[in-house]
Amino acid sequence: MHLMRFAVVPCAAAAALALAAPGQATPGVVEVSAVERAEFIEALHQVGISFADPAQAVAVAEAECGLAANGETSLELLNDVIEANPGLSVADAARFTTIAAKFYCPHQLQSGSSK
DSSP states (O other), rough: OOOOOOOOOOOOHHHHHHHTTTTTTTTOOOOOHHHHHHHHHHHHTOOOEEEEEEEHHHHHHHHHHHHHTTOOOOHHHHHHHHHTTTTHHHHHHHHHHHHHHHHHOOHHTTTOOOO
């Protein structure tokens, strides 16, 4: 089981979050309920990914989808997760990114966009 820190949000994600207008949804991110957030966290746990702060994991997932909507490629998103969590394997970073996309930006998966 790998413990994700999520202590350092990638610079691009931090910038995207800082530039987002207050009270507006992040572009490309699906609004999810508390139940869906719990399902997201459970899906991560099921593949052996755990973390100290579930809210931070959710924030990173939302930021990734916002970055994807702004044109960041799948490889760039994967690198963001790895850079922020150097103890995380490439496989687990890919799992996190895939699960985040499934819950927070499924329309990007449906369009077949692998950029």
